[in-house]
Amino acid sequence: MPKVLISDKLSPAAIDIFKRRGIDVTVKTGLAPAELREIIGEFDGLAIRSATKVTRELLDAATNLKVIGRAGIGVDNVDVKSATARGVVVMNTPYGNAITTAEHAIGLMFALARELPEASASTKAGKWEKNRFMGVELTGKTLGLIGAGNIGSIVADRALGLKMRVLAYDPYLTEARATTLGVEKADLDTVLARADFITLHTPLTEQTRNILSRESIARTKPGVRIINCARGGLVDEAALYDALKSGHVAGAALDVFEVEPAKESPLFALPNVVCTPHLGAATTEAQENVALQVAEQISDFLLTGAVTNAINMASVSAEDAPRLKPYMELCQLLGSFAGQLTEARQGVIRKVGIEYEGAAAHVNQRPLSAALFAGLLAPMMEGVNMVNAPVFARDHGIELAETVFDRDCEYQTLIRVSVTTDEQTRTVSGTLFGGAKPRLVEVKGIKVEADFGRHMLYVTNRDKPGFIAQCSAILAEKGINIATFHLGRTEKGGDAVCLISIDETLPDDALAAIRALPQVMQATQISF
Template identity: 55%
Template sequence: MAPRVLVSDELSETAVQIFRDRGVEVDYMPKLGKDKDALAAIIDQYDGLAIRSATKATEKLLSVASKLKVIGRAGIGVDNVDIPAASKKGVIVMNTPFGNSITTAEHAIAMMFAVARQLPEANASTQAGKWEKSRFMGVELFNKTLGVIGAGNIGGIVCNRAVGLHMKVVAFDPFLSDERAKQLGVTKVELDELLARADFITLHVPLTDKTRNILSAENLAKTKKGVRIINCARGGLVDEVALAAALKSGHVAGAALDVFEVEPATESPLFNLPNVVCTPHLGASTTEAQENVALQVAEQMSDYLLTGAVSNALNMPNVTAEEAAVMGPWIKLASHLGAFIGQMTDEPIKAINILYDGTVAGMNLAALNSAVIAGVLKTQNPDVNLVSAPIVAKDKGIQISTTRQDKTGTFDAYIKVTMVTEKRERSVAGTCFSDGKPRFIQIKGINIDAEIGAHMLYTTNEDVPGIIGLLGMTMSKNNVNIANFTLGREGIGKQAIAILYLDQAIDPKVLETLESTGMFQQVKALQFEVA
């Protein structure tokens, strides 16, 4: 029986025809996504669900989707899909992460022109029969300094276009290497320097705990007077109340926003202010981009439903069905090793070196590499998945090297990941035991045997008495239960490490308490996706 796909949002006829041409039955109901009850009533008839942003694939919907195998999102954002719930149901979630990059970058450039020359206001004034030529005194982009916050895929395209406009471009991105910056023709700077130097600032980062309100009232105050702000990335990156105040005071000369903290944005402190350009999240809204992502999602879903091939999945690696049974635990381990390294640094990464020893060296290393890289990069960019990770790493100029070797040590197989930055190298190794559970077996060259949990605490110190008691007492006083406790050291009186597997997330104040003792060189809370 041919697989069936439901298209519940607007998708081009060409994309729908791809399903038919590939032998997939398809029902095109583009209005259904807005009627959650009607969608829930029929979803159990389908193997695939193709959507844009209107359809909400919630846990409730997934609970009645008895046949569903794959959800395909035509676009990058999957805020409307409950990915953990889909994973529990065994439903693959795919997106199309690079289909609208150029379109979004071009929109940012267009918004920069619009706010530089006050085009919307000048248009409204002229069409109202006024001729206020002296009112609309703009500024040139030529020879101005553009500050790009986030120089990844879209940000990199913006850098390229801005250099072509003969702007001076400075970029802040923790993962931007010197080599990649040189390739883009930009100057890599810290955030404070960018704020102080830029005539225009454009944002191209995902919304995370680290980037939320990155343009806060405090940071806006660090900008030069007359700066213009452009945000076509994510709502929540700019404190809208603080930006409105800076515009009213004249410190910020103009702003252009395509995204807002609350969408649809029916009201905002930025509305009706002079020289503020607002658009309704149009970054990906071009005919070319919408067609590209629609065609791509149709191809990806057809490939999976007909052949089992997986691409651009956010909750499954690119492996065949035969490989999946054997590689599952090793993919989890690879992701954990990458996540450990990624959470341990905020420095630009030059290289990631991955060593495969023993039986694991004969597996699908492309999938394992992707898991490592995604684990590293996901700490800074949650949109990275197992498929897009190598592309994102390449865009950032990160060199990836892979080494295979025959069994050389105690374990039948292990993976060792070494990350190289401008200042240091960090390494971690792990293996999978017969129970299929991943474990850390070496950190910084120190042998350990640590089970991996969702919430962990990592510390380094000189090997002196009292560390175990101090850690145990501090956890006890703060009502944090220790599920497992692992120690390792280079030798008596030398470098030592401890890894605590905790039952719950640790409060930052507990970390501050440990740091204040002066006994530790490093104290770090770590999070791992263990489900």
């Protein structure tokens, strides 16, 4: 039974989901980092919100951890790079609180435009300063979006309903998507120069940190109002303070800050600043939604292998997971086979090519390629799995070329792998027999049909009489039983391939004896 730790406060409904799905769930919130490190090693999954900090040190202690689920969008509190290196899937729930956060941004925009917090405080103090609070309308104003993803697109929709014009800056926004949203795609300088209101909806990365820097704020339209419900650190708070004091920026509404909890800030003293304590996702509906989603996602992954909303690997839906499982197994075995055949003397791997034909051309190939890389690199590197294998491959300069052939082929499905080293390129191909059982069908261009046995002996030799008898005699002498024996050749007297499934590991002296046979060019023991 998989074990999951909930280390931050989640809805009780999430606990019920884990239990109903057959997950052993433990709830321990408010743990100090040292306390969490002491117990994390026994858990397969970790469900968190923003309070738990998943550091490299915590991951070092998480020897059994397979998945981290963040109930919410931001994963700033997770060392994703370290998690990926350790093969831990990191998931978030990007949709559960999107509407809530977008509504909060719109609410702050209204509050800022009509000076609602100051007007409320004044009225409650017994004043009636009707002439003091002269706001502005939103209708007809230009809203500048920085980030047009899930939340930004909802904000755009609501703003259009308020009869605002919307400019959107997002490097990933296509013209077609902008047309669908009803917004004008623009570069950052255009947004800064034309927007009456600017609202931020982008994650905090090295590229977006201080995207509203002192220089950027100076390029904004005089009298602009700025709203940030995304992440602290997107706005240079010191520069914003100076711009608010000078009047260049008419007002700001902040739900997030560079340092949280934000107990003190020069911005708090300014009357044209509206502040809330990171309430973007703080509605009953959002808290329930993200808790339910993260519980379902973690459960799906641990029980079926489904990967949803992962930050660091390809997604596999719960519906696709059973269908993809045999393809992923085939890819992992093909990669492992090719990796074990790649000897150090042949140089480092430079390029991997993967070709998908037949039924394999019509499934999600991203997790298949990840599984293949995991199998390929496992013989050479420790701790490799589907999560970190593509990263390891990229870090080691291995080029990947994927080709999908939407055409009929000799088999119902065919996956061909080519591995290029400094010395040579080797190909192996496989299919699914009966749609489910992995089978080798080609090695080095030579047709040979063989099941993947737990222990195998791979031999390339010259096609001459006597080899089979000599090889079998060596195995018999060492008491090694042969399970299956598969042969293939290019032509009579040419190069040949021999794949022998054996019942146990081959002793080193037996392997050396086979390699010493005059017909043998390569002999390698393969284990799965």
